[in-house]
Amino acid sequence: MMRLLIAALALAPTLAHAAGALEGDVQRTSTNFTAIVMFLAFVAVTLGITYWAAQRTRSTKDFYAAGGGIGGFQNGVAIAGDYMSAASFLGISALVYTSGFDGLIYSIGFLVGWPIIMFLMAERLRNLGRFTFADVVSYRLQAGPIRTLAAARW
């Protein structure tokens, strides 16, 4: 009963909006099978690579730094790709397309945050031999609650 009530409460805003969202001329486009197949193939390949990589990962160092087996430049390129690809190719390009220069400002904003984090945090992380900010905070404080908070936050 309690669960039903919570479900109803969770749905309530959606239902209230649904009335407004579907007003006016609504046209149904034909299903884009190319896009769906591309998406599924992409997800399958990503999962495959992840599985293959997970088989070779034995330690935290393996996971974050490829066991120390790759150089700084390689690792930098990997992090840059990780950090920039999603934003640049999906979000930023759409923002520039719709808003022009105003959209470009977003890409400058988050690129600027990066060196600041490095100036102020990188050395401390390295000195502690930790890889993520959550690692550092749980080293200083109680690990359990901090891990929970980090998982909920990210």
Added chain:
Amino acid sequence: MDPLAASQIRQDPRLVALQKKRDSFAWTLAIIMLVVYYGFIFLVAFRPDIMGMNVGGVVTLGSPLGLGVILLAIILTGVYVARANGEFDRMTTEIVAGVQQRSGYAAGNRQTIGAAR
């Protein structure tokens, strides 16, 4: 590491100098970056006419300025990396070597120095 060696390292004038130098350097770079970035954003917000000035062809001043901010971020990163990997790592190695000589403490490395801070 044993507390004696830890306190020895902490009192080492070279470590204090390193910390001071490193912190002021990092904050200087961070502040340069923040000032340039917020200068750019405030220009966009309050003087869009300046950003919209034509600087040849269809290019307005905003685009080269934005590119300049990105390039500055890359250049500052290079400056930081060069000094951190050069001067600061050299100072760290010297301090560790000095402590090892004095106390015969063999297992000292950069990580234990960091943890002692």
